[in-house]
Amino acid sequence: MSHSTAGMFDLQNLNYPEQKVVTVGQFKIGLIHGHQVIPWGDLASLALLQRQLDVDILISGHTHKFEAFENENKFYINPGSATGAYSALERLVARAVLGGLSQTDSRDYSLITASCGFGKDFRKGILKKGMCYGDDACFIARHRSADVLGVADGVGGWRDYGVDPSQFSGTLMRTCERLVKEGRFMPSSPVGILTTGYYELLQNKVPLLGSSTACIVVLDRRSHQLHTANLGDSGFLVVREGEVVHRSDEQQHYFNTPFQLSIAPPEAEGAVLSDSPEAADSSSFDVQLGDIILTATDGLFDNMPDYMILQELKKLKNTNYESIQQTARSIAEQAHELAYDPNYMSPFAQFACDNGLNVRGKPRLQ
Numbered sequence: 001m002s003h004s005t006a007g008m009f010d011l012q013n014l015n016y017p018e019q020k021v022v023t024v025g026q027f028k029i030g031l032i033h034g035h036q037v038i039p040w041g042d043l044a045s046l047a048l049l050q051r052q053l054d055v056d057i058l059i060s061g062h063t064h065k066f067e068a069f070e071n072e073n074k075f076y077i078n079p080g081s082a083t084g085a086y087s088a089l090e091r092l093v094a095r096a097v098l099g100g101l102s103q104t105d106s107r108d109y110s111l112i113t114a115s116c117g118f119g120k121d122f123r124k125g126i127l128k129k130g131m132c133y134g135d136d137a138c139f140i141a142r143h144r145s146a147d148v149l150g151v152a153d154g155v156g157g158w159r160d161y162g163v164d165p166s167q168f169s170g171t172l173m174r175t176c177e178r179l180v181k182e183g184r185f186m187p188s189s190p191v192g193i194l195t196t197g198y199y200e201l202l203q204n205k206v207p208l209l210g211s212s213t214a215c216i217v218v219l220d221r222r223s224h225q226l227h228t229a230n231l232g233d234s235g236f237l238v239v240r241e242g243e244v245v246h247r248s249d250e251q252q253h254y255f256n257t258p259f260q261l262s263i264a265p266p267e268a269e270g271a272v273l274s275d276s277p278e279a280a281d282s283s284s285f286d287v288q289l290g291d292i293i294l295t296a297t298d299g300l301f302d303n304m305p306d307y308m309i310l311q312e313l314k315k316l317k318n319t320n321y322e323s324i325q326q327t328a329r330s331i332a333e334q335a336h337e338l339a340y341d342p343n344y345m346s347p348f349a350q351f352a353c354d355n356g357l358n359v360r361g362k363p364r365l366q
Contacts, residue, residue: 108145108221108222109219109221109224109287109289110147110221111142111147111219111221111293112319112320112321112324113140113147113149113324114321114324114325114327114328115138115140115328116133116325116328116329116331116332117133117134117136117138117297117299117332118133118134118332118333118336132166132169132170134166135153135154135155135156135165135166135169136151136152136153136154136166136169136297136299137151137152137154137166137169137170137172137173137174138150138151138152138173138295139173139174139176139177139180140177141177141180141181142180143180143181143183143185144183145187145220145221145222146180146187146218146219146220146221147218147219147221148176148177148180148185148190148193148216148217148218148219149216149217149293149295150173150176150177150193150214150215150216150217150295151173151214151215151234151295151296151297152169152170152172152173152212152213152214152215152234152297153169153212153213153214153232153233153234153297153298153299154166154167154168154169154170154210154211154212155168155210155211155212155213155260155262157211158209158210158211163209163210164210165210165211165212167208167209167210168201168208168209168210168211168212168263169210169212169214171201171204171208172197172198172201172212172214172261175197175200175201176193176194176197176216179193179196179197180193184196185218187218187220187223187227188218188220188225188227188284189227189229190216190217190218190227190228190229190282191216191229191277191278191280191282193216193218193229194214194216194229194231194261194277194280195277195278198261198277199277201263202263208263209263209264209265210262210263211260211261211262211263211272211273211274212232212260212261212262213231213232213233213234213258213259213260213261213297213298214229214230214231214232214234214261214277214280215228215229215230215231215232215234215235215236215248215295216228216229216230217229217236217293217295219287219293224286224287224288225284225285225286225287226238226246226284226285226286226287226293227282227283227284228248228282228283228284229280229281229282230248230249230251230280230281230282231251231259231260231261231275231277231279231280231281232250232251232258232259232260233250233251233252233258233297233298233301233302234248234295234296234297234298235247235248235249235250235295235296235298235301236248236293236294236295236296237292237293237294237306237309238285238287238291238292238293238294239291239292239294239310239313240288240290240291240292241290242310242313242314243310244306244310245291246283246285248281248283249281251279251280251281253273255351255352255355255357256352257273258298259275259279259280260273260274260275261274261275261277262274262275292313292316294309294313294331298348299335299339300331300332300335301347302339302346302347302348302351303335303336303338303339303346303347303348304331304334304335304338304346304347305347308334309331312327312330312331312334313327313331315327315330
């Protein structure tokens, strides 16, 4: 990152030229070069700040001496040691930059997340490179006022042509994750994340072939709304007080042929099923404290009906990461076991019977 040093100042006392100090509640806000800066020494806790001020803030460091610099018309503060050394990770911390500050009566929602999954071959372990499980991939990203979750299911049929299905789904999710972390999205438009990510793959100089379903949900922590985009038969559930209050709708062309994003070799274009990302089913709705948001590929929904998923979620007594991770793993393990039970009439098996096929289970949890 290129930057120009603007000088040194004492953040505790805000001794810096061109500064002004205003008071909002118990906090003194320094106005430096027209930007609001929260002094580290004035913060009782991050939680207290978030309850009283509508700001974006990251905090780090234990020293009162900070280096200030400007980059792309934004003002940053670097926590540094007495020698002026600081790590690259610290370069964008201890800062609050916003166009204005306002009182807020309610605290921003926070989202505690965990993930788990299994490939078809349970013995090969769980996690591949990145957040990939078998042919499936997912991401969890946070940016300012939004938390974003995404899942994608690589189409396994590409393996017959020597193509690793996980490459497409994994690259798509990593691209969407990067877009979120870079702030190149609108919280109210998860379909925009999917669209931009897919078109970046199309323009990739490195050839990439494959197909994938995708589901992206965005929690806007300030408006307390969930915005969703789902293409194909992956999806989401929102559970409140033990009941499903919102869920995605499957998009199928015909039995076991979901909507999907695809990149085919030039000679096969038109012969490979490919849908537009704009065809994703979108929705927006309010969420409440305590709601559980579950995103998954069809490997879960094809093997576990809602009542089984709800039974597992009811065992969740705490909202700490460890409890949520254990619940995610328990659900994934149960779906994996059911997929290989020849006597189990799964939701997928029932759907197949309705379409004239006689199958049991669905060994496709990935």
